[in-house]
Amino acid sequence: MRAKRIGIIVIGLLALATSAVIVPKRFRSATAPPPAAVRETQAVGSVFGYEIVGEYPHDADAYTQGLIYLDGFLYESTGITGRSSLRKVRLETGEVIQQRAVNPRDFGEGLTEWRGRLVQLTPRRRGSAPIWHLRTFFEDARRHFGDNVGVTYDIASLEPRSSFMYPGEGWGLTHDDHRLIMGDGSSKLRFLDPETFVELGRLEVFDGDKRVENLNELEFVDGKIYANVLPQDRIAIIQPDTGQVIGWIDLAELKSRMPPIPTEPLHPVMNGIAYDAAGRRLFVTGKLWPKVFEIRVRLQ
Numbered sequence: 404m405r406a407k408r409i410g411i412i413v414i415g416l417l418a419l420a421t422s423a424v425i426v427p428k429r430f431r432s433a434t435a436p437p438p439a440a441v442r443e444t445q446a447v448g449s450v451f452g453y454e455i456v457g458e459y460p461h462d463a464d465a466y467t468q469g470l471i472y473l474d475g476f477l478y479e480s481t482g483i484t485g486r487s488s489l490r491k492v493r494l495e496t497g498e499v500i501q502q503r504a505v506n507p508r509d510f511g512e513g514l515t516e517w518r519g520r521l522v523q524l525t526p527r528r529r530g531s532a533p534i535w536h537l538r539t540f541f542e543d544a545r546r547h548f549g550d551n552v553g554v555t556y557d558i559a560s561l562e563p564r565s566s567f568m569y570p571g572e573g574w575g576l577t578h579d580d581h582r583l584i585m586g587d588g589s590s591k592l593r594f595l596d597p598e599t600f601v602e603l604g605r606l607e608v609f610d611g612d613k614r615v616e617n618l619n620e621l622e623f624v625d626g627k628i629y630a631n632v633l634p635q636d637r638i639a640i641i642q643p644d645t646g647q648v649i650g651w652i653d654l655a656e657l658k659s660r661m662p663p664i665p666t667e668p669l670h671p672v673m674n675g676i677a678y679d680a681a682g683r684r685l686f687v688t689g690k691l692w693p694k695v696f697e698i699r700v701r702l703q
C-alpha cells in the first residue's frame with residue numbers, strides 16, 4: 404500500500420515537472436516573433452523574375468503551414484494550437500469543401516501526398532496529458548525530449564489512417580519520386596522513406612557559402628526544391644543533390660495586391676507553395692493571406 408502511494412506521488416511529480424517545462428516552451432513557439440538575425444539574411448544567388456497570372460480567394464483565417472495541389476483542388480494544413488486543420492479547398496473560390504480538425508493540442512505543419520495518402524506533420528502539443536492518460540503522457544514526454552508526430556490520412560475521406568514519430572521539429576514537407584523531404588526550421592532538409600518514415604539522409608542548404616536557415620513550407624517543382632524561408636517573402640530554389648540555392652523568387656510585391664493584414668499577434672508571412680505539375684502552374688500564399696496567387700517564374 405505504502406509502495407503504491409509512493410508510486411502515485413512519483414508519477415504525479417513527473418507530470419507536474421513535464422507540464423511546467425512543456426507549456427512555456429509550446430507557448431513561445433506559437434507566438435514568439437522570429438529572431439532578428441533571421442531578417443539579415445541576404446541573397447547571394449540570382450533573383451528570378453516572375454509574372455502574376457492569376458489571383459484566387461483564400462481563407463484569411465487560415466494560418467497556412469502546408470499547401471499542395473492535387474487533381475483540381477488545393478489541400479492545406481493550417482496551424483495554431485487549438486485551431487489547426489487539414490482541409491480540401493476549391494482553388495477558384497477559396498471555399499473549404501472538406502475539413503478535419505487536428506488534435507487541439509497539436510500544431511498543423513507540413514503537408515504532402517504519397518500514393519493515395521495525405522501526410523501531415525503535427526508537432527507542438529499543448530502541455531502534457533492528464534496523468535491517467537498514460538499512453539499520451541509518455542508520448543508527450545517523448546515529444547518534450549525531442550520527438551514529434553505526423554499523421555497520414557485517406558485523401559477522399561480525410562480520415563486518419565496511421566501516425567508516425569520523428570526526432571526533432573517538423574516544418575515543411577514535400578516529396579520527390581521516391582522520398583519525402585522534410586524541414587525542421589533549420590538549414591537542413593531530411594529525406595525520409597515514404598512508407599516507413601525512416602530517415603535516409605540529410606541535405607544542408609547554402610546560398611553561396613552561407614547557410615540558409617529557417618526553411619519553411621516546401622514544394623518539389625520540376626526537379627528542384629522550392630522553399631519558403633521564415634520570415635521572408637522570398638522563395639529559395641534549391642538543387643536537391645547539392646543543397647545549393649540556384650536562385651530566389653522575391654515576392655514582396657504581392658502584399659501590395661492585398662489589403663493590409665495585421666502583423667500582431669500572429670505573423671502573416673509568406674508560407675505556402677503548391678505545384679500543378681500537369682498544368683505547370685505554381686501557386687503561392689501566406690499565413691492569413693486573403694489571396695492565393697498563381698505565378699509564372701522566368702528561370703533565366
Ligand SMILES: [Ca+2]
Nearest residue numbers: 470621622676
Ligand atoms: Ca507545398
